[in-house]
Amino acid sequence: MTAQAPALSPADATRQARRTQINRFALWLFFLSDGLLFAILAAARFYINGTHTPDELNQFVGLVITSVLLLSSYTAFRGETAIAHGNIAHGRLMLLLTALIGAAFAIGVGIEWSIAEFDVSEGYGTSFFSMTGMHAAHVISGVALLLIAVYRAGRGEYSAQHHWGVSAIVMYWHFVDVVWVFFYPTLYLVQ
Amino acid sequence: MAGASEGAAQRRGVYVIAVLAIATLLEFVVALAIDNTPLLILGLSIFAVAKAAVIIDEFMHARRLAPSYAAAERAEAEEASA
Numbered sequence: 001m002t003a004q005a006p007a008l009s010p011a012d013a014t015r016q017a018r019r020t021q022i023n024r025f026a027l028w029l030f031f032l033s034d035g036l037l038f039a040i041l042a043a044a045r046f047y048i049n050g051t052h053t054p055d056e057l058n059q060f061v062g063l064v065i066t067s068v069l070l071l072s073s074y075t076a077f078r079g080e081t082a083i084a085h086g087n088i089a090h091g092r093l094m095l096l097l098t099a100l101i102g103a104a105f106a107i108g109v110g111i112e113w114s115i116a117e118f119d120v121s122e123g124y125g126t127s128f129f130s131m132t133g134m135h136a137a138h139v140i141s142g143v144a145l146l147l148i149a150v151y152r153a154g155r156g157e158y159s160a161q162h163h164w165g166v167s168a169i170v171m172y173w174h175f176v177d178v179v180w181v182f183f184y185p186t187l188y189l190v191q
Numbered sequence: 192m193a194g195a196s197e198g199a200a201q202r203r204g205v206y207v208i209a210v211l212a213i214a215t216l217l218e219f220v221v222a223l224a225i226d227n228t229p230l231l232i233l234g235l236s237i238f239a240v241a242k243a244a245v246i247i248d249e250f251m252h253a254r255r256l257a258p259s260y261a262a263a264e265r266a267e268a269e270e271a272s273a
């Protein structure tokens with residue numbers, strides 16, 4: 001048995017639409033401030049190490065985890081789109097799949113950490129572990145948020161008209177992906 | 192807000208992820224092929240900015256921040272509740 005979103009009066013609907021617009025703007029401000037944190041970490045990588053990248057860095061693992069994160073953005077998009085069109089069951093499935101793929105990414109980063117042949121006390125290691133660690137912390141929080149969205153969708157709290165919660169979480173997930181779009185070449189590909 | 196049908200919206204997502212996957216693969220190949228560091232940094236920067244722009248526009252719906260979208264969203268909410 002799931003709860004159904006109650007019908008809104010025109011005044012309440014307008015108020016809700018305004019609130020969503022304000023929430024959306026605030027979320028983008030958060031992305032801006034969080035993005036600056038990541039930008040500082042990326043700048044520090046070049047300040048500390050220049051363009052030096054260790055030869056022993058596992059390029060294959062880097063490419064695989066990047067592909068995995070890209071795939072999760074697609075499933076997140078599918079989930080949000082499905083819920084925005086009232087297809088809640090498919091949306092839940094896609095969000096759950098996104099959370100699982102995100103967990104796989106975090107595990108991939110853990111594997112990368114365990115096989116890394118450089119130390120955190122080295123210049124590159126400092127950058128590598130701090131950048132991937134901060135990013136993985138965001139991925140893990142994103143996975144937790146996605147699971148909350150899956151739970152709430154199961155309780156009937158989202159509909160085609162009312163799904164800002166899902167949109168915000170999925171936008172956060174895409175933001176984490178955008179960060180990795182810059183981190184991947186910064187950490188792995190620059191030589 | 193929903194705009195296109197679900198099928199059309201999902202198909203667009205397929206195109207977007209295909210573009211991103213191809214760009215990532217090209218980025219990797221470019222990194223292997225170019226030895227000149229300044230040129231490599233320029234190439235990788237172009238790839239990264241282009242990929243980020245696609246994600247921000249298509250997946251994060253940055254256009255919804257526009258005042259015109261906000262007005263349309265309010266009108267649609269009022270219409271749906273009337």
